[in-house]
Amino acid sequence: MTLRNRCQLCSVRDCAPCSELTAGTADELARIVHRRRIPMGQILYGGVNQAKTFSIIVEGVVKLVNVQPDGSNQIVGLQFPSEFVGRPFAEGAPMVAEAATDLEVCAFSGSAFETLMQTHPDLERTIFKRTLDDLDTARQWMSMIARKTAEERVASLLMLIARKFGGKAEMAGLTSGALEFNLPLSRTEIAECLGLRLETVSRQFAALKAEGIITTGRRRGLKVADLTALGQRAQGLLHA
Amino acid sequence: MTLRNRCQLCSVRDCAPCSELTAGTADELARIVHRRRIPMGQILYGGVNQAKTFSIIVEGVVKLVNVQPDGSNQIVGLQFPSEFVGRPFAEGAPMVAEAATDLEVCAFSGSAFETLMQTHPDLERTIFKRTLDDLDTARQWMSMIARKTAEERVASLLMLIARKFGGKAEMAGLTSGALEFNLPLSRTEIAECLGLRLETVSRQFAALKAEGIITTGRRRGLKVADLTALGQRAQGLLHA
DNA sequence: CGATGACTTGACTGAGTTCAAAAGCTGTGG
DNA sequence: CCACAGCTTTTGAACTCAGTCAAGTCATCG
Numbered sequence: 001m002t003l004r005n006r007c008q009l010c011s012v013r014d015c016a017p018c019s020e021l022t023a024g025t026a027d028e029l030a031r032i033v034h035r036r037r038i039p040m041g042q043i044l045y046g047g048v049n050q051a052k053t054f055s056i057i058v059e060g061v062v063k064l065v066n067v068q069p070d071g072s073n074q075i076v077g078l079q080f081p082s083e084f085v086g087r088p089f090a091e092g093a094p095m096v097a098e099a100a101t102d103l104e105v106c107a108f109s110g111s112a113f114e115t116l117m118q119t120h121p122d123l124e125r126t127i128f129k130r131t132l133d134d135l136d137t138a139r140q141w142m143s144m145i146a147r148k149t150a151e152e153r154v155a156s157l158l159m160l161i162a163r164k165f166g167g168k169a170e171m172a173g174l175t176s177g178a179l180e181f182n183l184p185l186s187r188t189e190i191a192e193c194l195g196l197r198l199e200t201v202s203r204q205f206a207a208l209k210a211e212g213i214i215t216t217g218r219r220r221g222l223k224v225a226d227l228t229a230l231g232q233r234a235q236g237l238l239h240a
Numbered sequence: 241m242t243l244r245n246r247c248q249l250c251s252v253r254d255c256a257p258c259s260e261l262t263a264g265t266a267d268e269l270a271r272i273v274h275r276r277r278i279p280m281g282q283i284l285y286g287g288v289n290q291a292k293t294f295s296i297i298v299e300g301v302v303k304l305v306n307v308q309p310d311g312s313n314q315i316v317g318l319q320f321p322s323e324f325v326g327r328p329f330a331e332g333a334p335m336v337a338e339a340a341t342d343l344e345v346c347a348f349s350g351s352a353f354e355t356l357m358q359t360h361p362d363l364e365r366t367i368f369k370r371t372l373d374d375l376d377t378a379r380q381w382m383s384m385i386a387r388k389t390a391e392e393r394v395a396s397l398l399m400l401i402a403r404k405f406g407g408k409a410e411m412a413g414l415t416s417g418a419l420e421f422n423l424p425l426s427r428t429e430i431a432e433c434l435g436l437r438l439e440t441v442s443r444q445f446a447a448l449k450a451e452g453i454i455t456t457g458r459r460r461g462l463k464v465a466d467l468t469a470l471g472q473r474a475q476g477l478l479h480a
Numbered sequence: 481c482g483a484t485g486a487c488t489t490g491a492c493t494g495a496g497t498t499c500a501a502a503a504g505c506t507g508t509g510g
Numbered sequence: 511c512c513a514c515a516g517c518t519t520t521t522g523a524a525c526t527c528a529g530t531c532a533a534g535t536c537a538t539c540g
Contacts, residue, residue: 074383121361142306142382197528200529235309390496
């Protein structure tokens with residue numbers, strides 16, 4: 001019970017996987033959790049000689065990177081607060097999960113978590129459902145990359161991030177008004193997400209600025225002046 | 241036991257999900273299965289007013305199609321014999337699964353199968369693992385579409401199909417020799433898989449023919465004359 | 481302040497799209 | 511058996527969007 005007290009105050013307590021568990025399972029989970037701060041750039045799983053771990057993101061963004069034989073990186077997924085990060089039942093993961101920003105996570109050792117999944121079907125079921133959602137998301141992204149123009153891709157990603165990030169700060173403004181936040185990704189990373197070159201991304205930002213739809217601030221600051229217009233450029237929204 | 245006799249003769253018996261189950265669960269599954277022949281073009285799940293069903297492919301190929309708002313189709317996955325087709329825990333599926341060729345499947349009603357998953361953890365675990373594999377596959381495809389050239393994409397898809405299809409006919413020739421089979425997809429469908437136009441696909445076929453790497457026969461016949469060369473054009477192989 | 485790294489801008493190129501027409505297959509009916 | 515319709519596939523030619531290469535600007539920090 002004392003263990004779960006911390007969870008009562010958790011900022012993602014009602015959307016994270018743990019919220020879908022029975023009280024008993026949640027207690028067991030709380031017993032093996034390690035709350036951690038992780039600096040930008042650190043690997044969560046994958047790569048060489050990396051001990052298997054699972055995490056639930058409390059704060060920050062994780063990028064799933066596929067390193068190509070030619071050395072280029074493709075970002076194949078982004079994980080936001082409340083989402084589960086890890087690849088159960090795999091020895092050598094083909095992807096690398098890396099902190100795109102500084103993180104706050106609930107981390108679990110691979111063996112402890114997998115054991116708990118074996119004995120608690122509700123935990124396994126929850127992670128299974130999240131995996132199915134991730135699969136739908138990955139396939140939507142694939143469609144986007146395959147068919148959309150550079151402008152549509154950039155607008156789509158900005159809309160996605162705006163909904164995840166700006167959303168919590170200014171829910172009221174989500175439908176029409178302005179929205180301001182810091183991008184969790186560099187231009188290079190945005191390009192790696194969208195299957196574009198960073199110069200192309202930069203030009204699309206310039207075009208959106210010229211149309212008065214966005215403004216860029218210092219560092220990674222972004223202000224979306226016209227969310228509706230941005231949504232139109234995106235030609236259909238992505239979930240996750 | 242009589243029920244499971246049919247399974248003893250099944251062509252995918254040692255790679256399908258059912259092979260990973262305990263005898264008891266396999267018996268339960270056999271009790272609710274319907275062996276079906278499905279004509280090319282029929283929808284397995286998704287779309288409007290479609291009763292939820294799950295299938296294991298015995299023969300043929302299923303394409304997972306994402307219908308875009310603008311009417312174009314993106315194929316986001318292919319499923320081959322022994323693979324599981326279905327989307328558990330979803331009301332309205334965002335994708336449509338359609339028979340790319342005539343099929344032979346083991347079909348299960350949605351409710352019966354999901355009930356069985358609830359009560360038999362080994363079944364749920366097996367499908368969970370397949371889903372994780374599908375997720376890895378989807379992400380690899382995404383990388384391919386985002387970064388590879390038209391030639392590399394076409395070669396990659398042909399290699400994938402060659403391994404799945406030609407493989408069973410001529411295992412011996414897989415490493416170096418020639419390989420002949422019928423493509424399960426039209427030019428249009430290949431284009432929809434790869435994020436290309438059908439004209440571009442046709443031109444890449446022409447180029448591969450000119451180099452003596454492949455020959456096309458009547459209908460959808462394809463002969464891979466130089467598997468090694470085709471693999472080189474693919475610049476890295478895809479699984480599934 | 482000069483150095484380093486992230487971003488922007490410009491000019492040119494080229495792979496893939498687009499539009500259009502021709503060529504192959506398959507099946508049907510006289 | 512041929513002629514014709516309805517397909518899919520191939521080929522051609524012009525165009526365009528995004529990639530490439532190369533400067534140039536801006537921000538942050540020792």
